[in-house]
Amino acid sequence: MRKYVVLGIESTAHTFGVGIATSEGEILANVLKIYKPKRGGIHPREASQSHAETAPSAVMEAFEQSGLSAHEVDAVAFSQGPGMGPCLRVGATVARTLALTLRKPLIAVNHGVAHIEVGKLATGCSDPVVLYVAGGNTLITSLVEKRYRILGETLDIAAGNCLDSFGITVGIGPMPGPERLAAQGANLHELPYKVKGMDVSFSGLLTAAENLVASAVPVPDVCLSLTETVYSMLTEVVERAVAMTAKNEVLLVGGLARSNRLRQMLQTMCDDRGCTLHMVPDEYAGDNGAMIAWTGCLQYSCGMFIDVGESHVKPRMRIDEVEACWSS
Amino acid sequence: MLEQLDFVEEKLIRVGAEAEVKTVLWKGMKLVMKNRTPKRYRNDFIDTRVRRNRTIHEAKVLTYLSENGVPVPLLFFIDLQQSIIFMQFIRGMELRNASNPTEHSEQLGKVVGVMHSLNVAHGDLTLSNIIVNDAKGLWLVDFGLSVFNAELEDKAVDLHLLERSAQSTFPSTASVFFKGFLRGYEDVLGVQTVERTLAKMKSIRMRGRYVVKP
CATH class of the missing domain: 3.30.200.20 (Phosphorylase Kinase; domain 1)
Structure with a gap:
């Protein structure tokens, strides 16, 4: 099959990303424009306005980086969901415009699938149990019969959201703030450890951690207790998934994949169970356009396009809605 | 000690x-x-x-x-x-390996029905966690994932896991097995509860997530 090129646009949350990838797995461009709120968490409308302002220059930069002209692109992919509605709509609008102007097919990509596929591409693993942990998502998944089946997930807030919210509330900022401060912690305090089968729950944990701070426990100690508890829960559910599926590879993807302590725990677990841990490299851990472009290439290979008229965004899209037609 | x-x-x-x-x-x-x-x-x-x-x-x-x-x-x-x-120690074999699992299904339905009437859900109700013997004795084992104060959802997950487990172990007789199970379950809990639980089970399946080890 001839080599083809896909441009991918990511805009689910604070990152507006434009990437260009080829069907041979080369990443030719990966441009990121990250909206940073002045205070507090991400405000969806403000983030979307920021995306709308930076979008044209991000697209231009991506073409410059890749050395390609717009007409050399074979398709345009965008992140359809899950994510914040206003942010998703900016990326979708840019992608539709490009596709119509260039007369190229449009591809709707699931954000979570993209995180996983770029992780597979970068690490070369084939059939892993995946832990996808980020600010907005926490799930344990694996490919079974051409779909990423959700083996376990958070029942309330995402692991990253729990750590970010805690950091912002106590004034040390989002991750990696809490993990950095945890290094100075000396004493562990008991916090709710909620694992139900392969599901996890973090909202009670967040409240309990905030209560510890309110009762004058030193913030570094709370950071230590919180990060240790969150990462232990995640590692445990991954171990359960590995035991259940009898697979021997684990892949860690998503923004929280940058956490050294989480990586260390997963490594220990994998060493004890005799499986191999693969970790997405930092540059593809957080949201980025390259992962959308690469997943676009995969979907291109089996003709998974979408009509512009049906390309509405899906803020609550689930990973198992997508048939992974490219998987063998 | x-x-x-x-x-x-x-x-x-x-x-x-x-x-x-x-x-x-x-x-x-x-x-x-x-x-x-x-x-x-x-x-x-x-x-x-x-x-x-x-x-x-x-x-x-x-x-x-x-x-x-x-x-x-x-x-x-x-x-x-x-x-x-x-x-x-329970002397017997896993229901998965029984020569005729269906002959235990009604009894299993009664046992699970009684457990659910006590608002306990097993949490991992697969054929490996049910022990039977030749004298029609039947036991549930491994309560590591069980829940007290179980809600309809937890109970429906039990039924879902059991049926999926049966389908993957003996596909041809799974539906007869599950019908037998529901007879026993209904004996204990009544037809209304069974219908509510089955409706919940359907909605859980629509979410398409609880996967059973083949």
Whole structure:
């Protein structure tokens, strides 16, 4: 099959990303424009306005980086969901415009699938149990019969959201703030450890951690207790998934994949169970356009396009809605 | 205290994600020892508490069910220092391996019905966690994922896992098996509860997520 090129646009949350990838797995461009709120968490409308302002220059930069002209692109992919509605709509609008102007097919990509596929591409693993942990998502998944089946997930807030919210509330900022401060912690305090089968729950944990701070426990100690508890829960559910599926590879993807302590725990677990841990490299851990472009290439290979008229965004899209037609 | 009791370890019968299960001899009696082994990845402080809390939880569920007439292994001892439960060894085989699983289905429905009427859900109700013998005896084992104060959702997940497990083990007779199960289940809980639970089970399947080991 001839080599083809896909441009991918990511805009689910604070990152507006434009990437260009080829069907041979080369990443030719990966441009990121990250909206940073002045205070507090991400405000969806403000983030979307920021995306709308930076979008044209991000697209231009991506073409410059890749050395390609717009007409050399074979398709345009965008992140359809899950994510914040206003942010998703900016990326979708840019992608539709490009596709119509260039007369190229449009591809709707699931954000979570993209995180996983770029992780597979970068690490070369084939059939892993995946832990996808980020600010907005926490799930344990694996490919079974051409779909990423959700083996376990958070029942309330995402692991990253729990750590970010805690950091912002106590004034040390989002991750990696809490993990950095945890290094100075000396004493562990008991916090709710909620694992139900392969599901996890973090909202009670967040409240309990905030209560510890309110009762004058030193913030570094709370950071230590919180990060240790969150990462232990995640590692445990991954171990359960590995035991259940009898697979021997684990892949860690998503923004929280940058956490050294989480990586260390997963490594220990994998060493004890005799499986191999693969970790997405930092540059593809957080949201980025390259992962959308690469997943676009995969979907291109089996003709998974979408009509512009049906390309509405899906803020609550689930990973198992997508048939992974490219998987063998 | 427990080290003064003479246990002779026999053999390893199961290794799960969180526990090792062995048979042991105590005063000539065969017992099952379920040991929640320490996890090196977890900080000791957290690890000790997690294993201890779960051991206590499982012991409580076993005791509560035994006292209320649900056939589960009797609790003998718990070693909270090491997070070990010693319980009755059930002589029999996993329902998965029974020659004719369907002949146990109605009885299973009654047992699960009684457990659900006590608002306990098993949490991992697959054919490997049901023990049967030739005399039509039937027991539920492994309450590591069980829940007290179970809601309709938890109970529906039990039924869902059971049916999926049957379908993957004996596809051709699974529907007869499940019909038999529902007869027994309905005997205990009544037709309305069965309908509500089955409706919930459908909605859980629509979410398409609980996957059973083939």
